[in-house]
Amino acid sequence: MSSAVLPNAPAAREVPADEAFADLERRGRWLRNPSVVIGGGIVALVVLSAIVSIFWTPYDPLAVNPAHALAAPSWAHWLGTDEYGRDEFSRLMASSQIALFVGALSVLIATAIGIPAGLLAAAREGAISQVVLRVTDILYGFPALLAAVVLAAAFGASKMTVVLAIGIAYIPVFIRVTRSNALVVLNSEYVLAARAYGRRTFSILRRHVVPNIATTIIAQMSLLFSLAILAEAALDFLGLGTVAPTASWGTMLASSQDYLGSDALLTLWPSLAIVACVLGFSLLGDGISELREARRRS
Amino acid sequence: MSADESQPSPHRLPPRGEARGRLASSLRGAVSALLPLARRLATMVVALFGASVLVFVVLNVLPGSPAQVILGTQATPAAVRQLTAQLGLNKPLVSQYFDWMGGLVHGNFGISYISHQSIGGQIGQALTVTGPLVLFALLIGLIIGLPLGLAGALRNGRVSGSFIGAMSQLGMAVPSVVAGLLLIVVLTVKLHVFPTSGFPGWSDPWQALRALVLPSFSLGMVEGAIMSRYVRASILEQLRSDYLRTARSKGLRVGQALRRHGFRNAAIPLVTVVGLELASLVVGAIVVENVFSLPGLGLLLLDSVNNRDLITVQDIAMLVATTVLVLNLLVDLSYRLLDPRLKGTA
Amino acid sequence: MTALLSVRGLSVSSGPLELVRDVSFDVDAGERVGLIGESGSGKSLTALAVMGLLGEGLSASGSVRLGDEELLAASELRQCELRGDAIAMVFQEPMSALNPTRRIGDQVGETLRIHRHLSRKAAERAAVDLLARVEFTEPERYARMYPHELSGGQRQRAMIASAIACDPGVILADEPTTALDVTVQRRVLELLDRLVDEEGCALLLIAHDLAVVSEVCDRVITMYGGRVVESGSVSQIINEPRHPYTQALLATSKALSVSESSLGSQLPSIPGTVPSAGHFPHGCPFQDRCDRRVEACQVMPEMVETGRRALACWNPVVGATPSSGGEAA
Numbered sequence: 001m002s003s004a005v006l007p008n009a010p011a012a013r014e015v016p017a018d019e020a021f022a023d024l025e026r027r028g029r030w031l032r033n034p035s036v037v038i039g040g041g042i043v044a045l046v047v048l049s050a051i052v053s054i055f056w057t058p059y060d061p062l063a064v065n066p067a068h069a070l071a072a073p074s075w076a077h078w079l080g081t082d083e084y085g086r087d088e089f090s091r092l093m094a095s096s097q098i099a100l101f102v103g104a105l106s107v108l109i110a111t112a113i114g115i116p117a118g119l120l121a122a123a124r125e126g127a128i129s130q131v132v133l134r135v136t137d138i139l140y141g142f143p144a145l146l147a148a149v150v151l152a153a154a155f156g157a158s159k160m161t162v163v164l165a166i167g168i169a170y171i172p173v174f175i176r177v178t179r180s181n182a183l184v185v186l187n188s189e190y191v192l193a194a195r196a197y198g199r200r201t202f203s204i205l206r207r208h209v210v211p212n213i214a215t216t217i218i219a220q221m222s223l224l225f226s227l228a229i230l231a232e233a234a235l236d237f238l239g240l241g242t243v244a245p246t247a248s249w250g251t252m253l254a255s256s257q258d259y260l261g262s263d264a265l266l267t268l269w270p271s272l273a274i275v276a277c278v279l280g281f282s283l284l285g286d287g288i289s290e291l292r293e294a295r296r297r298s
Numbered sequence: 299m300s301a302d303e304s305q306p307s308p309h310r311l312p313p314r315g316e317a318r319g320r321l322a323s324s325l326r327g328a329v330s331a332l333l334p335l336a337r338r339l340a341t342m343v344v345a346l347f348g349a350s351v352l353v354f355v356v357l358n359v360l361p362g363s364p365a366q367v368i369l370g371t372q373a374t375p376a377a378v379r380q381l382t383a384q385l386g387l388n389k390p391l392v393s394q395y396f397d398w399m400g401g402l403v404h405g406n407f408g409i410s411y412i413s414h415q416s417i418g419g420q421i422g423q424a425l426t427v428t429g430p431l432v433l434f435a436l437l438i439g440l441i442i443g444l445p446l447g448l449a450g451a452l453r454n455g456r457v458s459g460s461f462i463g464a465m466s467q468l469g470m471a472v473p474s475v476v477a478g479l480l481l482i483v484v485l486t487v488k489l490h491v492f493p494t495s496g497f498p499g500w501s502d503p504w505q506a507l508r509a510l511v512l513p514s515f516s517l518g519m520v521e522g523a524i525m526s527r528y529v530r531a532s533i534l535e536q537l538r539s540d541y542l543r544t545a546r547s548k549g550l551r552v553g554q555a556l557r558r559h560g561f562r563n564a565a566i567p568l569v570t571v572v573g574l575e576l577a578s579l580v581v582g583a584i585v586v587e588n589v590f591s592l593p594g595l596g597l598l599l600l601d602s603v604n605n606r607d608l609i610t611v612q613d614i615a616m617l618v619a620t621t622v623l624v625l626n627l628l629v630d631l632s633y634r635l636l637d638p639r640l641k642g643t644a
Numbered sequence: 645m646t647a648l649l650s651v652r653g654l655s656v657s658s659g660p661l662e663l664v665r666d667v668s669f670d671v672d673a674g675e676r677v678g679l680i681g682e683s684g685s686g687k688s689l690t691a692l693a694v695m696g697l698l699g700e701g702l703s704a705s706g707s708v709r710l711g712d713e714e715l716l717a718a719s720e721l722r723q724c725e726l727r728g729d730a731i732a733m734v735f736q737e738p739m740s741a742l743n744p745t746r747r748i749g750d751q752v753g754e755t756l757r758i759h760r761h762l763s764r765k766a767a768e769r770a771a772v773d774l775l776a777r778v779e780f781t782e783p784e785r786y787a788r789m790y791p792h793e794l795s796g797g798q799r800q801r802a803m804i805a806s807a808i809a810c811d812p813g814v815i816l817a818d819e820p821t822t823a824l825d826v827t828v829q830r831r832v833l834e835l836l837d838r839l840v841d842e843e844g845c846a847l848l849l850i851a852h853d854l855a856v857v858s859e860v861c862d863r864v865i866t867m868y869g870g871r872v873v874e875s876g877s878v879s880q881i882i883n884e885p886r887h888p889y890t891q892a893l894l895a896t897s898k899a900l901s902v903s904e905s906s907l908g909s910q911l912p913s914i915p916g917t918v919p920s921a922g923h924f925p926h927g928c929p930f931q932d933r934c935d936r937r938v939e940a941c942q943v944m945p946e947m948v949e950t951g952r953r954a955l956a957c958w959n960p961v962v963g964a965t966p967s968s969g970g971e972a973a
Contacts, residue, residue: 134341134344134345134348135348137341137342137344137345137348137623138345138348138349138352140345140622140623140626141345141346141349141619141620141622141623142349142352142619142622143577143578143581143622145581145582145584145585146581146584146615146618146619146622149584149599149600149603149611149615150353150356150357150611150615151356152603153357153602153603153606153608153611154356154357154359154608226471230471230473233473233475233476234473234474234475234585237475237585237588237589238584238585238588238600239600239604240600240603250475253475253476253479256479257479257589260479260482260483260487261487264483264487267479267480267483268480271476271479271480274471274473274476275468275471275472275473275476276471278470278471278473279467279468279471282467282470282471283467286467
């Protein structure tokens with residue numbers, strides 16, 4: 001449409017009730033977005049099961065009971081038992097701890113390094129920005145899985161090598177997202193105005209850039225959380241992560257491989273858990289970006 | 299004449315000596331097109347160098363002697379010392395690094411400590427499995443992703459469109475391990491359609507292809523789901539673009555307008571996606587090969603990790619990292635080729 | 645006399661929201677009609693509805709006749725045959741309206757390839773001729789360029805070239821000069837004026853600026869809140885606007901043209917803002933911002949036609965217009 005030829009007079013009336021309504025509408029938008037509701041619901045469920053499993057699971061997830069090995073689902077064992085007679089449901093619950101731990105810590109590492117580096121590269125043109133970008137180039141060569149293999153070869157497989165590998169692999173993603181979004185804000189006219197008033201770069205980053213890119217970053221965190229869970233499951237499956245007796249969805253999948261013919265359910269349960277958890281985090285991330293897009297358009 | 303005509307800067311040629319002027323300008327054009335290319339190549343060489351240092355340092359910082367690992371705990375210190383010298387491991391790390399890099403640059407991957415075989419040969423053998431696997435998976439990903447994404451975009455806002463969107467969202471959440479195991483359960487264990495695992499070798503191409511079907515599908519279906527989302531977004535952007543409306547105002551039907559004006563522009567971001575997907579397929583193959591016991595690069599890599607065959611790990615890691623970085627470069631370059639706005643920009 | 649383009653009771657809605665309501669107007673062959681109003685008054689949607697190019701989620705009802713053919717009821721195939729051939733459109737943003745990855749000549753000649761089935765070569769030659777007609781000094785060279793290599797005015801002239809390619813009976817121009825530099829606006833407008841003259845085609849020129857319309861057009865239609873509120877000949881509208889909204893538009897338009905000499909003084913503006921779509925008051929859409937509001941305005945006034953003039957207002961401006969000199973009716 002045409003640019004405003006008629007200068008707009010100040011809004012005719014500003015009724016506080018209107019603003020209260022707008023606030024309600026804003027909250028309503030979050031709850032009406034199916035991605036946010038479904039994704040958030042699944043994430044809440046996973047978090048809940050992880051917390052509960054710290055204090056209580058139906059059975060000890062590590063307790064071996066050869067008499068009940070490979071039992072079918074029943075009232076005693078809701079999802080049956082594995083080859084050592086361990087309760088599947090308990091193991092699934094306990095595994096959610098590991099998934100969330102690896103996801104959270106690796107995203108934390110990636111953001112703790114990636115966001116400041118991205119801001120720095122956006123705010124300081126020239127040498128610093130070049131160095132950050134070249135490091136980003138190098139890290140792009142090491143996707144999470146490859147980084148994990150190298151780290152496992154050097155330090156021996158453990159939960160921490162997985163966390164470190166995924167965290168490092170996602171640093172460049174955060175650098176790039178932060179930098180490009182920050183550059184948009186930094187080149188905007190209100191930041192130019194703030195500069196003209198004599199605001200220092202750090203203060204501009206804090207007051208203008210960070211609040212503006214926060215939603216995008218949070219959406220990205222949620223998406224990468226889901227990818228971290230995918231990577232963790234794959235690495236545990238390969239034996240490059242969590243080690244055997246400890247329950248994790250990936251190790252459960254690995255040990256179920258021997259029973260594909262007889263007890264396919266052993267494969268199904270951890271598969272469903274992984275898919276649901278990944279879906280939850282990616283839906284949540286999508287929903288957040290959708291809402292941000294909608295807000296930007298209106 | 300208004301400001302209108304003089305605003306852009308298409309280099310005006312002098313009327314006389316036009317041929318010479320044209321030559322000069324095309325030379326200038328070539329230089330301005332090659333300069334960013336050279337710069338981009340240089341940054342990749344730097345990135346490769348950085349990556350190789352990273353791999354080397356991580357795999358060589360730990361104390362512990364490979365000779366000891368090879369000879370076992372019962373070996374005499376003298377034997378360990380002798381083997382260490384023989385392997386060149388008593389040299390300073392820097393010269394070890396250059397020995398390794400020098401070898402790689404000349405295509406010499408070295409000899410495995412463990413199997414005493416040429417690592418280059420083993421990698422070459424493994425690539426005859428991993429290469430076709432990755433290509434088939436990419437093909438399957440495209441066959442699934444392109445039509446699904448197109449349909450999703452054309453049916454946007456309708457129930458069928460939402461259904462397609464939900465399916466691809468679900469597909470993205472399925473790890474290839476899970477896809478592989480579920481395919482095995484259904485198609486191999488229950489229906490006996492495909493062999494479970496292993497690879498008979500290319501001497502029997504038919505059996506070899508059969509062995510690659512399930513692994514390719516496990517990899518490709520997930521990538522197809524991811525691809526469909528990008529295709530959908532890209533096509534939707536075209537459908538909503540002003541120039542597509544212009545094309546329709548000239549009398550083209552939606553489908554024609556999309557074919558003539560939309561696809562090429564939609565392809566620009568999709569080239570990126572395909573390149574990045576290819577990279578993630580190479581990495582994803584590591585997992586899938588282990589699900590199906592395919593003797594490819596992934597299985598070789600994992601065996602090497604388990605045997606602490608660090609040189610092989612080092613070589614394969616470098617190979618994969620190089621592949622990923624080169625793919626990134628190719629994506630970047632093809633972008634410039636497809637989008638006239640980016641010609642000659644850095 | 646039957647009109648070439650005849651719009652009757654046209655409404656455009658997005659779900660339950662009516663964005664354009666009951667719009668009716670005629671454009672005779674060779675006639676130039678201006679459609680004015682602020683952003684959000686429904687001008688562009690009206691034009692897009694006439695073209696049958698409404699975006700997703702929008703639907704049109706009513707009647708749009710081109711010659712003796714009903715467009716809204718026509719099949720998509722038939723509409724495609726008419727678009728670009730019998731009726732063409734020039735868009736507001738020449739940058740985004742041109743495909744960034746195709747050459748200018750290619751895009752200008754495309755209309756001919758579609759409707760005259762010219763070969764690629766022939767279309768290219770025709771495109772060069774068309775570019776020359778829209779005053780490109782080196783048409784062969786510009787035909788080989790990409791949109792981003794042209795200036796805004798050049799792009800818009802290329803758009804116009806592609807619109808006139810098939811000698812359409814009607815051209816819809818949606819704010820063709822709004823996105824351009826002030827220095828270039830006049831030139832593009834004059835070009836459009838001359839070409840319409842030469843082709844003898846009808847023009848529906850959408851603008852928010854009365855000055856633009858008064859230069860090119862014979863007749864003016866004022867839209868507000870998705871409705872036509874007034875129409876009449878250019879001299880009638882300029883000299884004696886009857887609808888308070890038209891009067892206000894005219895006042896701001898005049899103020900803008902003199903403001904260069906009187907910088908610093910407050911620009912007159914229409915009080916209040918255009919409500920967002922669907923939030924117009926019941927009855928006359930302008931009542932909230934109108935200083936001539938009366939009780940009756942809560943009911944939508946009927947369109948009353950007197951000769952070539954039409955007006956929908958309960959309390960029209962009488963006599964004392966800004967430029968004065970009108971008689972009371």
